Amino acid sequence: AQSVTQLDSQVPVFEEAPVELRCNYSSSVSVYLFWYVQYPNQGLQLLLKYLSGSTLVKGINGFEAEFNKSQTSFHLRKPSVHISDTAEYFCAVNPPGGGNKLTFGTGTQLKVEL
Amino acid sequence: KAGVTQTPRYLIKTRGQQVTLSCSPISGHRSVSWYQQTPGQGLQFLFEYFSETQRNKGNFPGRFSGRQFSNSRSEMNVSTLELGDSALYLCASSLVPNDQETQYFGPGTRLLVL
Numbered sequence: 001a002q003s004v005t006q007l008d009s010q011v012p013v014f015e016e017a018p019v020e021l022r023c024n025y026s027s028s029v030s031v032y033l034f035w036y037v038q039y040p041n042q043g044l045q046l047l048l049k050y051l052s053g054s055t056l057v058k059g060i061n062g063f064e065a066e067f068n069k070s071q072t073s074f075h076l077r078k079p080s081v082h083i084s085d086t087a088e089y090f091c092a093v094n095p096p097g098g099g100n101k102l103t104f105g106t107g108t109q110l111k112v113e114l
Numbered sequence: 115k116a117g118v119t120q121t122p123r124y125l126i127k128t129r130g131q132q133v134t135l136s137c138s139p140i141s142g143h144r145s146v147s148w149y150q151q152t153p154g155q156g157l158q159f160l161f162e163y164f165s166e167t168q169r170n171k172g173n174f175p176g177r178f179s180g181r182q183f184s185n186s187r188s189e190m191n192v193s194t195l196e197l198g199d200s201a202l203y204l205c206a207s208s209l210v211p212n213d214q215e216t217q218y219f220g221p222g223t224r225l226l227v228l
Contacts, residue, residue: 029125043222045219092157094213100215104156104158
């Protein structure tokens with residue numbers, strides 16, 4: 001079984017400041033890793049995913065994440081946030097061969113302030 | 115190309131009733147997954163359908179069921195509703211049930227059980 005931990009339930013940050021949203025996972029097998037964003041009253045939108053290859057993954061809206069196998073982490077970063085980045089962010093994992101059965105973290109609410 | 119559509123968007127039911135939610139995947143997508151999102155339990159996988167067959171099932175009681183039609187549209191049903199079933203129900207579609215595929219989420223159906 002897999003599990004995902006997002007330790008920070010809320011992260012306040014000023015506009016144009018950098019941000020890092022933390023994600024750690026636990027799994028007895030290798031997994032694929034995903035970050036999704038959810039804006040108020042909307043569904044989830046994929047920001048980026050790691051399947052294999054380079055451990056630094058670039059996604060949409062200027063976000064990137066780095067897969068660290070030894071630390072079982074997949075932290076999300078953005079060098080300069082904008083007000084429009086205010087949303088909830090979810091880290092998720094899926095084991096190879098697991099079909100479309102994502103296991104999600106509890107989410108991190110990013111609040112960007114002026 | 116139209117996204118994943120879910121109907122209805124909002125629903126109010128009373129305990130003991132049953133409810134049916136509908137999901138139309140992106141055109142050409144044949145895999146549909148359902149997730150439940152609650153403040154307490156977060157995002158949890160319900161089930162996944164492909165070619166009218168259930169491929170994966172999450173840890174939910176038998177009151178939760180689903181089906182998929184030949185045009186890939188899917189419905190989920192919850193019988194004998196309980197207060198704890200109040201949640202946002204998200205549907206996601208992908209081309210095939212491959213764990214590397216991106217799942218595209220709909221806006222969700224918000225169910226309130228009174």
